[in-house]
Amino acid sequence: MIDLRLLRDNPDVVRASQQARGDDPALVDAVLDADTRRRTSLTEFEGLRAEQKALGKQVATASGDQKAALLARTKQLAEAVKKHQAEANAAEAELDELLYRIPNVVEGAPPGGEDDYVVLKEVGTPRDFAAEGFIPRDHLELGEGLAAIDTARGAKVSGSRFYFLTGIGARLELAILNAAMDQAVAEGFTPMITPTLVTPATMRGTGFLGAHADEIYRLERDDLYLVGTSEVALAGYHGDEIVDLSGGPRRYAGWSACYRREAGSHGKDVRGIIRVHQFHKVEMFSYCAVEDAAAEHERMLAWEEAMLAKVELPYRVIDTAAGDLGTSAARKFDCEAWLPTQQRFLELTSTSNCTTFQARRMNVRERTADGTRTVATLNGTLGTTRWIVAILENHQQADGSVRVPEGLRPYLGGLEVLEPVR
């Protein structure tokens, strides 16, 4: 939820943000209007309520005729109070409903849609397989050769977009996630294993029940949602709390399974394990002071790049365009690894600065000299199942074996090459 005060004081900023995202700027005026109506009806209600309370006190001490007269008046008043309270509540609900529809105010992201990203930099050089004299295999062919990935049995057991990681495949995923967790811990993050089922309130608070609600699994019978990322649980972790940030940002590294319906992606990335219903992820999450958020965002990006360096992948960093930002994000940087068999970049990490948007919804504040204020939250990927795809393809050798990047060897018992099983 955006800051109502910002919207009141600087509606043009919010209008411009809506414009940049390709959303309706008129929503801003609808909110302003609803806010005015809410305040009017609230003032009316509060005046009546004050009168009612004052008279109520007199009733307590009065007696006889005096009491009867007072009761007659307070009865009328009670009815009026009830009516105005209902009105004030309705006005408030209307305001909330409108306010919830406004996504976070964009901060620095380039305008435009999905294709209007800006490439910030490219790191590493894609291999020239033609020069090396062989045609690269894609990750599934490699994974099957290594007896690492089994999508056929995944489909048999759970349906399309499910898979088994088998043998070295399972070990490789654990290696990636453990390397990510170790790096996070070394940087001072608190490691967390989080719930993957959350209440509607938590899911709504983190901003995932808006435009992309179709992406989320819901357990009807229990009124719970399956998370698409541990960000959800980590954002809820300090919900309704006043956190102490005097020692700097509070950083958590969440390890969890992630579930996505992939409802709108029919026919996209159907082969292999690029786009699946369930995967695992180590996610960084930070609560920090709002002035520190932009710098923390840079740090998140740097930590992601450090992980990518460990697995020795060529990648680029993009500054996501406003229209492609999530509801909660004010700015987002993605790291995309080169995928040789598709001659394109594939998103491996994504870090978002949610400024105070998410924390306001979750009611996470800090104490300052002047009282309390909402904190900022940020998140960023440190490792996922999908990284296997890029690692297999980029480090493959002519014989179908795969070189293990040095950063992962300690997590694979020193193994230097993954050999095909035949």
Next chain:
RNA sequence: GGAGACGUCGCAUAGUCUGGUCUAGUGCGCCACCCUGCUAAGGUGGUAACGGCGCAAGCCGUUCGCGGGUUCAAAUCCCGCCGUCUCCGCCA
């Protein structure tokens, strides 16, 4: 799944039976000041959040797990839900 107990301003607790000086008391902690020459103690005051009005000082409203209800009036009575603990059942 069943039974019982509990949920109060950072923490601990009083208040709920018997609705109205509860403007939610007290202790601890914390902050400020005072006193005191001594590894301390004592004294005084302050110390929740959110919202509305106001240039401001301040005034007002909301919140006693959450949501309804009864009532002129609810921390207090009634109903539903959530959570915690104890015991039982069931299951790894």
